[in-house]
Amino acid sequence: MNYRGPYRVRADKNKPLPQIEHSGDAIVKVTRSCICGSDLHLYHGMVPDTRIGTTFGHEFIGIVEEIGEDVRNLKVGDTVLVPFNIACGKCSFCEQQLFGNCHESNSEATAVGGIFGYSHTAGGFDGGQAEYVRVPYADIGPMVIPDDLDHDNAVLLTDVVPTGYQAAEMGGIKPGDTVVVFGAGPVGIMAAKSAWLFGAGRVIVIDHLEYRLEFVKNFAQCEVYNFRSLEDPVLFLKKTTDWMGADVCIDAVGCEAAGDAMQTITGRKLMLQAGSATALHWAINSVKKGGIVSIVGVYGPTGNLIPIGNVVNKGITIRANQASVKRLLPRLIEHIREGRMDPKQIITHRVPLEEVSDAYHIFSAKLDNCIKPILITPAGANL
């Protein structure tokens, strides 16, 4: 996959194969790779320092093809899932299991750790929407996929499932809490599903795409509302919570939210702010006093228009981070094994890697009821 500019990507058979560049590297032959909702921010040209020629993709699994001389935990031939975070395992932040905040994987920005295929602002690494990918710190992040774990579930464990789960976890949900999830994309779907595991008493999902609302209603057994049919989503949420507001609000949308013309024009069209912060705005105003707003939606590095005065006056706690995938994997695999969740149900499209430009357009334009597209490489075609 080769990024050529906003809304333009293509399959490129002439791109050089990745090489071992560090003694802790591995080269992985990719078998499955997803397009993430956050990849669309790159695709739309909204993330600064997204260079032409970049290969996106931070959700992938594959087979270890080659290892650097210092790699001990993997061997050639292992089938691995690779967390989207590139983490050294040694720095102060990795020591605290903040694997999304590693300080030794991104030269270009200190505010974010290294991420595969997520612009030079996230380290300049090529991603896994390719036949082969370089995986730094191969002893730290990658995990050999257990035999009993379906590969479709495995690839979703590299980002979307842990991100949704951590959104619920950061919400500090207590039994009986009302949880509102803004966004019925893959992460919002997994956040709604996870909220029950923490004992939520009521889970409400807000979006404007009917087909996604219908899916999450069945998948996560939650209430769903289309904000297009609500004159004022915040007022509606106040009314439906006895005028108190939700205990926990989760922003699973990020910087390309619809629903507010001013945010859309200034954030998405004119790029005068780091994207459209409509979902976060609603989350802050919908949560009750003293409640928690959990943010996993992706925003740009500049600034956004949000009602920060209400955060102060309502005593809201805001919790946010990139998911710490490695930390969460054991628990999430257990949930899948026990049948508490089956993430692969969110996959709606399987597209050969060579048709990557169509896959991006289908996902971006929400065509054909797309929820989660997965790219199948030649190596993964028969797996």
Add this chain to the structure above:
Amino acid sequence: MKKILEDYSHIPGWGIDADPLDVPQYPIKRRTENDNKGMIWERPAQQPERVEILHSNERPTVSAVFGTPNPPSGLSGAIRRFAFRYSESMIRHWLLLLVADRVNMIGGIQDDFKKGHVPDIFSELGGKAELKYNKVGLARKVALGAAIALVAVVCIKGRQRG
């Protein structure tokens, strides 16, 4: 608002990760003995710098590993180097990088032609998928584009006559 139903048995795993005594602790900083000592950890082996790597001026040097594809080059590269004079806190840092991205895009088209590759813009934009799944939308876009082109031609001709 608390709302406890009588029975959540229809939801697999309901409450299994709930711990009422566990106020959310993640990702709050966990105290370690190395707090307040700066960057004292044993750094991983340094990746050799074989291409130009720009680094934030909010850190002393490059990280132990980094991506090497697409190093800065040409006019976009010069803009990126200039952007990195400013910290991540400065809006000009990010705006300059966005400008560099757009310059880079034009350079990408030039590079394609230099290599004898004519970019298939329609396919790169996902036109085949649009044709398959959104014929009406595509027709609207084509009609809108044609209308804009027509208005532009009429305006230009009008000026030429004037």
